[in-house]
Amino acid sequence: MGILTAGGDSPGLNAAIRGVGKSVQGHYRMQLIGFRDGFRGLMENRSMRLDGERLSGILTLGGTILGTSRDKPQRMLVDGKPADMTETIVRHYREHRLDVLICLGGGGTQKNALHLKQQGLNIITLPKTIDNDVACTDTSFGFDTALGIATEAIDRLHSTAHSHHRIIVVEIMGHRAGWLALGAGIAGGADVILLPEIPYDIQRVAEAIRQRVRHGKSFSIVAVAEGARSLEQAAQIRDLEEQKLHARNKKQKRRAKQRLAELEADHLGNHTVQLSEQLERLTGLESRVTILGHVQRGGAPSAADRLLATRLGSACADLVAREQYGVMVAAAGEQAVPVPLEEVAGRRKLVPPDHPWIISAKRVGTSLGD
Known part of the structure; x- marks a missing residue:
């Protein structure tokens, strides 16, 4: 063998x-x-x-x-x-x-x-x-190991978010699928969880945080999968995928494919920081970013x-x-x-919108930005 x-x-x-x-x-x-x-x-x-x-x-x-x-x-x-x-x-x-x-x-x-x-x-x-x-x-x-690591990170971020009255945006691995961000967000008590499967409305996310402030909560934890997208970003990607699918020639298809790759690279490099800046501007709360990165898949x-x-x-x-x-x-x-x-082969297990984890998150008041 x-x-x-x-x-x-x-x-x-x-x-x-x-x-x-x-x-x-x-x-x-x-x-x-x-x-x-x-x-x-x-x-x-x-x-x-x-x-x-x-x-x-x-x-x-x-x-x-x-x-x-x-x-x-x-x-x-x-x-x-x-x-x-x-x-x-x-x-x-x-x-x-x-x-x-x-x-x-x-x-x-x-x-x-x-x-x-x-x-x-x-x-x-x-x-x-x-x-x-x-x-x-x-x-x-x-998965279970990474889930534990990401959950512990959110646990630790709670204390600094509470002490400084901040929004903490924590980026968790998950390019196409949001299982890790969803599981760690629920287990760690995140106030907002953003997933690749559910494009988010930034205004709804900001309103969820403002609502917490009105109820005396001066901090919020936002767990975001690295592949999470806003409604606008998701629409832009859908348009380019349609262009690639219905391209009349190889040149058009290549151009759409290249543009998709550029969007993907820019998104993965800047999205979480841009999200943090938007939330700071919309809520008036100081916002900080923590990117867990490869620490999630290391160790015993x-x-x-x-x-x-x-x-x-x-x-x-x-x-x-x-x-x-x-x-x-x-x-x-x-x-x-x-x-x-x-x-x-060629298939991917994504988080369905009616999954029990999604339902549980909403039941306890977690915003998914939709």
Whole structure:
């Protein structure tokens, strides 16, 4: 068996590697080879034997002992130029005489894994992401740890917001999906939560804060996902996506695509600061920004993530023993179930507007800006 970790690092990756490795070696007497730095390591044929000594002591470690990268098999930089390295990856898979390749990663990894399946390789994936947006699984390992870190940060920000009578705008990871901001916002008692799935009206957000002031609350916590957008920004993006979809020629399509990329880059770089400035201007309260950034996905995995990663990893070994390939090992309640990669790849699990977390947030008076 081969195994690699791809995409962004996440708490629980080492626990999953250990879960797979100890299960296949101790229970099924199989050998496990790890490839360094994601699909690039497989392309460059950089591997390491994952024996009992290598797997010992990694359950509690954050990150991944294998290293990771965001390289795609079909578009990988080689000598500074993008190239399709699929054939090389398939050749190295054959040279190692692998029965199966286990890929640990998020949405991008699921698509890359499906691509390799379509080239005739035996593939199984495990869902990893702090964003919790991998389709067809209840949850992904990494999410619970990041949720705890973001919640603790909001807890700590309450005291300084209260002491200085300020608005504290805390940016939480979540480019397309708002699970992390929503969960941490509810658990941390944020007064406003802004999500990518629900475009917000800045006037409604400001009014929610002014309403708190009128009721004697001189501070507010605003939890904002990095991908949250105002109504105006969301409309602008929809227009550009329509232009790209209905472009009459390649030039028009390329221009719309480029403009979308520019908007995206500007949004991720400036949105939270601009939001803070707007709220300060509209409410008259001093506003400060805290961007949690990569601290959310660092450090030791939580007990829940260690348990989930171990559970999915051992279930992965069972699937290998049954030669059930081309699937992702998904969490479904207390069960681990195989889901065809075709049902996972290219899909994203977003927060639905009627989700119980949304309803609970509104019940306790949290503003979602809508």
